[in-house]
Amino acid sequence: MRDSQTGPRRSRDAKPARLARLGTAALLGALAAAAALAAGQVVAIFTGASSAPVYAVGAAAVNLTPAPLKDYAVAHFGVHDKQLLIAGILAALTGIALLAGIAAMRGFALGAALIALFGAVGVAAAETQPQSGPSWALPSVLGAAAGIGALRLLTRAYHAARTQLDRSAGIQPDHSTRTEHDHSTRIRHDPGRRRFVATAAGLAAGSAVVGVGADLIATRRSSVAAARAAVRIPRPAYPAAPLPYGVHPNVAGLSPFFTDNEVFYRVDTALVLPQVRPDSWTLRVHGMVDRPIELSFADLLHLPLHEHDVTVSCVSDPVGGPYVGNARWIGASLPDLLRAAGVRRGADQLLARSVEGMTIGTPLGSVLDGREALIAVAMNGEPLPVAHGFPARVVVPGFYGYASACKWVTDLYVTTFAASTAYWVQRGYARVGTMKTQSRIDVPKPFARVAAGPVTVAGIAWATGRAIQDVQVRVDQGPWQSARLAAQDGPDTWRQWTYDWHATPGSHGLQVRAADSSGRFQTEARADPLPDGASGWERVVVTVV
Numbered sequence: 329m330r331d332s333q334t335g336p337r338r339s340r341d342a343k344p345a346r347l348a349r350l351g352t353a354a355l356l357g358a359l360a361a362a363a364a365l366a367a368g369q370v371v372a373i374f375t376g377a378s379s380a381p382v383y384a385v386g387a388a389a390v391n392l393t394p395a396p397l398k399d400y401a402v403a404h405f406g407v408h409d410k411q412l413l414i415a416g417i418l419a420a421l422t423g424i425a426l427l428a429g430i431a432a433m434r435g436f437a438l439g440a441a442l443i444a445l446f447g448a449v450g451v452a453a454a455e456t457q458p459q460s461g462p463s464w465a466l467p468s469v470l471g472a473a474a475g476i477g478a479l480r481l482l483t484r485a486y487h488a489a490r491t492q493l494d495r496s497a498g499i500q501p502d503h504s505t506r507t508e509h510d511h512s513t514r515i516r517h518d519p520g521r522r523r524f525v526a527t528a529a530g531l532a533a534g535s536a537v538v539g540v541g542a543d544l545i546a547t548r549r550s551s552v553a554a555a556r557a558a559v560r561i562p563r564p565a566y567p568a569a570p571l572p573y574g575v576h577p578n579v580a581g582l583s584p585f586f587t588d589n590e591v592f593y594r595v596d597t598a599l600v601l602p603q604v605r606p607d608s609w610t611l612r613v614h615g616m617v618d619r620p621i622e623l624s625f626a627d628l629l630h631l632p633l634h635e636h637d638v639t640v641s642c643v644s645d646p647v648g649g650p651y652v653g654n655a656r657w658i659g660a661s662l663p664d665l666l667r668a669a670g671v672r673r674g675a676d677q678l679l680a681r682s683v684e685g686m687t688i689g690t691p692l693g694s695v696l697d698g699r700e701a702l703i704a705v706a707m708n709g710e711p712l713p714v715a716h717g718f719p720a721r722v723v724v725p726g727f728y729g730y731a732s733a734c735k736w737v738t739d740l741y742v743t744t745f746a747a748s749t750a751y752w753v754q755r756g757y758a759r760v761g762t763m764k765t766q767s768r769i770d771v772p773k774p775f776a777r778v779a780a781g782p783v784t785v786a787g788i789a790w791a792t793g794r795a796i797q798d799v800q801v802r803v804d805q806g807p808w809q810s811a812r813l814a815a816q817d818g819p820d821t822w823r824q825w826t827y828d829w830h831a832t833p834g835s836h837g838l839q840v841r842a843a844d845s846s847g848r849f850q851t852e853a854r855a856d857p858l859p860d861g862a863s864g865w866e867r868v869v870v871t872v873v
């Protein structure tokens with residue numbers, strides 16, 4: 329009856345109808361993309377988890393992320409920055425998929441071309457990853473093929489539903505002459521429509537189950553957890569000296585002296601943790617050396633092992649931030665290895681490279697100046713956790729992680745700063761990432777309410793390679809007072825401190841500053857992490873009641 333109504337009424341109905349059709353078309357695109365991703369994940373069971381399109385595109389996106397954005401992400405989302413990136417990529421993909429669905433309604437080839445284009449992006453991203461082989465293209469290629477197939481299936485089912493409906497309505501498959509209202513009441517009971525909805529729902533559910541399942545299987549299959557559990561770290565030939573008495577004042581809320589591996593901060597660019605089998609791992613020492621060396625993991629464990637306590641921190645750590653941790657490491661001596669290879673004159677940079685292509689440059693002079701620099705295989709009494717570089721990583725005291733602490737290391741290249749530029753240096757960070765003297769207040773927490781009277785202020789201070797000589801605290805704008813220093817373990821670990829404060833009611837600002845063994849206190853001048861590490865004095869405001 330509405331068919332007989334006048335123009336204005338009809339156009340009011342036609343608009344939502346057109347929107348509904350657009351929405352359905354877009355949904356088809358999204359479903360096709362879901363099928364593509366699921367198929368990609370299935371192929372990645374065989375080609376490796378990192379070759380799946382989402383992870384490959386994610387890894388490429390990480391490498392394209394500007395340094396300030398990375399600092400922002402690390403500061404605001406911490407260890408969730410990667411989930412955020414994956415979510416962003418899925419959102420972008422969904423956008424393109426919606427367009428592909430709408431395009432496919434105009435002409436199937438156009439929609440298919442969009443999916444193929446996205447597959448090509450996946451191939452390009454996968455093939456530019458350092459660990460990739462030719463097979464890394466397969467998840468994206470076969471995924472795109474599956475996506476196009478799914479789009480075909482869905483658009484066919486959709487068109488079939490519409491034609492059948494139009495036929496049963498006794499009209500030509502041209503919808504411009506009647507309103508969508510009758511259409512939708514009729515369509516609800518139409519068998520073609522039911523078949524279409526079933527196809528769409530089946531694809532959606534199937535893609536979700538298969539995609540997530542395949543991701544889990546791929547991750548399980550590549551996991552080196554069992555191989556890691558089988559590693560036996562030999563007793564170190566050079567054990568660490570016994571921990572001095574009193575390295576840790578027993579104050580509730582103060583960081584433990586050694587940071588548990590489970591809570592040790594993690595910063596890296598790896599979306600999928602590299603799973604490196606110790607039996608196929610090798611370490612190459614080459615470049616400006618007289619005798620290039622190649623070691624297996626067994627060779628490495630046969631070298632005399634050193635045990636040494638080192639605090640590691642990240643250049644992205646803001647003042648008072650969490651990206652610092654202290655561990656007892658066991659590893660082969662990096663300077664001994666370099667001396668065995670015979671470093672040539674003129675070389676000034678050690679460029680470490682990891683299996684997934686991270687490059688980390690450290691001044692050779694510092695590595696060879698007598699400090700305990702390690703190719704570490706153990707962290708706090710167990711083989712390196714996978715997230716912290718299993719089976720081997722570099723640890724050089726005195727520098728930020730980006731400039732000294734290559735995880736999953738597989739290559740040591742002796743070169744010059746002029747000839748080779750490391751990953752984060754290409755992105756604007758300082759060529760030499762010397763760790764600044766830093767200090768942090770652990771207790772009381774910012775904005776804590778504490779009772780008037782004696783309050784213990786406590787925290788950590790570090791300047792690895794240079795040791796901490798002094799820590800001072802001040803309340804509001806009062807005079808700087810020396811804190812009580814805990815024992816110093818070695819030159820390369822943080823030092824803990826306490827300060828007895830007689831708190832008076834009101835709001836107070838507590839500040840801390842530390843001096844390294846040169847006697848120089850850290851600067852008050854505030855600086856951002858980029859390019860060479862944050863500076864400034866931490867200030868914690870508390871309310872005393």
Ligand SMILES: Nc1nc2c(c(=O)[nH]1)N[C@H]1C(S)=C(S)[C@@H](COP(=O)(O)O)O[C@H]1N2
Nearest residue numbers: 593594595596597642682686729730733735
């Ligand atoms: N292979 C690899 N090694 C890496 C990184 C990385 O992204 N990839 N990040 C570096 C940075 S920036 C830091 S701060 C330290 C962090 O080490 P952790 O995760 O064990 O704390 O690892 C360094 N080594």
Ligand SMILES: [Mo]
Nearest residue numbers: 642643729730
């Ligand atoms: Mo870092």
